[in-house]
Amino acid sequence: MDTEISVQEQSPLGLDLNEITREILLLDRWRGIFRYYRLRSNSTDSQNRDGSHVSAEETGDGPGMLRPKGQEQVPSHSFCPVPKLSTVSSKLNGLPISPAVATMLQRSLFGNTVHTLGSDWRKAHFKFHRPFSDLAFALQVEKGGAQSVQMAVQGSIIKHLLFSREEKHRSLHSLCNLSQREQEQALAATLAGILWTAGAAQKAIVCFVTRDIPSTSILDCSRDNFIERLQLFEFSEREAAEKFIYDHLQCFQGEGSHGVILFLYSLVLSRTFERLQKDLDISTTHLLQSRAGSILCRQAVTNMILTGRASPNVFNGYEKGRSGETLHGVLARSDVGYLQWGKDTSEGDRLSQVGSMLKTPTFPIWLCNLSGNYSILFCTNRQLLSDWKMERVFDLHFYSGQPSQKKLMHLTIDTHSHHWEGERREDKHGSGRRFSPVEMAIRTKWKEATVNWNGASPFF
Template identity: 45%
Template sequence: LFGGTFHIFSYEWRKSSFQFREPNSEFSYVLETDRFQGGAQAIQMAVQARIIRHLLLSEVGQRDQEKVLAAALSDSLWLAGQEVSATVTLVTEDYCITPQLDYKLDNFTERLQLFTFNEREDVRRFILEHIHCFKEEGSHGVILFLYSLICSRTVDALLNLLLTGRGSPHVFNGMRYSQEDDLPLERRLQGVLARSDVGYLHWSREQQVGSMLKTPRFPVWLCCINGSFSVLFSLNRTLLSNWKVEQMFQLYYYHGQSSQKTPARLTVTHSHHWEVKSTDSGGDPETRYHPLEMTIRTKWAGATIDWNGTAPLY
């Protein structure tokens, strides 16, 4: 996982788990996340996207939270196992491996035990029975889920693994056999081959996300904005299947921090290229638009975003 045996998880990783906000509240479907960027937060927000895909803003009690968390985790693991099998890792009291001289003990990895299942429902049921191992403070829940993902598949691209079940290190569509200058590649590059339930949006000059990830089956997206991960979603299931709905619609945004008490509601106005010419006045878009707006515009080019009186969130 770290490229060597003498590295261990940082404090931020070790303290991360899947804990919800207060049950039966407006934000009862929301996971608490840490302020540091990347790493555990990326995994937490990817799971958050799947939770929203299951609930779509229903107020839930504590047991409902546990059920939907188990469903979100098991869905990802089942996809990672190519919908054939899945592996769940839990911490036991006994050491399962014998440490070597070049191995640094963390009193955690050495005690992992693997449980493999060949039925999707068995995975969900097992995780629900052991949900405290993933959600309680000090449980190392995010690390357990990370190990489960790796053992269910590979470690080459965790975000794609979480979203699509395929560990591709690239986010473009299909396969690439040549470079931009049409020179053949020594080795073909594999991107995303099919749509998934949850999508992915990322504003970057260097990395272009393909339409497979931009257009998921459900209007829920994991977003990468300036190295931090968040979730964008719509309550309108027809948003991705009816182009007329895309002319004006609502999106909700959650950035994962405890300071956010309600999801930000954004109104997006968008015209397709065949309807109207672009009115963009030029200039550097990074200095003119909020990073979230730039991220949204990677899916809906030229869209205008109204924050509806909410101060833009960073």
């Protein structure tokens, strides 16, 4: 009895040992049911694209890798093609993830041990546009649940390139004049910085996948849900984490790396389950949500990237819910801000007013949530938010993250024009002009501001 109590006290997510035991026994039953399908795939070796052979264990189809009901072995053409997972050697001296931590990681993400991330997540990685191009600073992003993570990281990349490097007088030209090495250095510094902040400036944990598969398995995982194969590398200095990430950057940015998933796992483990429990509230008990066939990030994930805390709401401080419960908002001014407009499909109908902690960040960079589509607004003038005179007429640059965008959009914002003059100017194309969600998001920060797209078509 004493042992059971102590285990529960050590589990920050409040996991019940008896419940875990019951799930393990249930998985044993599934093991027998699907033994036939596993034996067929395990009896032959797989073949790499280069013609070399890999064993079934290396592909993740070895003993102990179970398939949930409805996910029996079917011909490969039934799946969306996903590049083979990049792995690292276990000789790097990482700490293999324990079954208990693997279970808590799964539960903190999904609230259960059944769900897995789909092909859009598995394909997502951190890949820049071509060096020395108009979008050399920008990540290539596709639609899907991982988009919010990639674009939130994008905001921090811009912060690093414009305001965090030793070189002074950073400009728009400097963002486009990046070599591949500078891109990689910026990505490593950004990822390490986000993880370090999430770890309360005390530690950062980086997750990679080992080629070795554990001899025992307690999670009901397909070969693409590789939590059990993680190796954890813990760093007590930010610089050491940055160097380690840079040395193994291919595990985040290479095709087939599953880089965004690895970063998400690293982020959660750096934050620790204990801090997560304190960050979250009754409105959000886990970080991911299934909606319309996709796995989407909840606001807590976005806030964890922007602020280091997994605050589930966007208002300042704390508020009382309808039932009198305490809801947790943002507690400190963020480096990269956040604006939103429209209905967020990841949060259902709930759309709270963004507080000043996110609207007025330390640096003039904003992640914009436009009805669940994410983009970036930023200004190259660091003084924009520290000198009110700068906010009369100023320039913003807009990156949508969409493949169709080939260069930045240049917007001019006028916050002091009379609103009736702005209405006449903006209605010159005809009455009933539909305002762009970007403009509406800007006006949540600068009320009644006029937006000049400088000849470009407004983004919808």
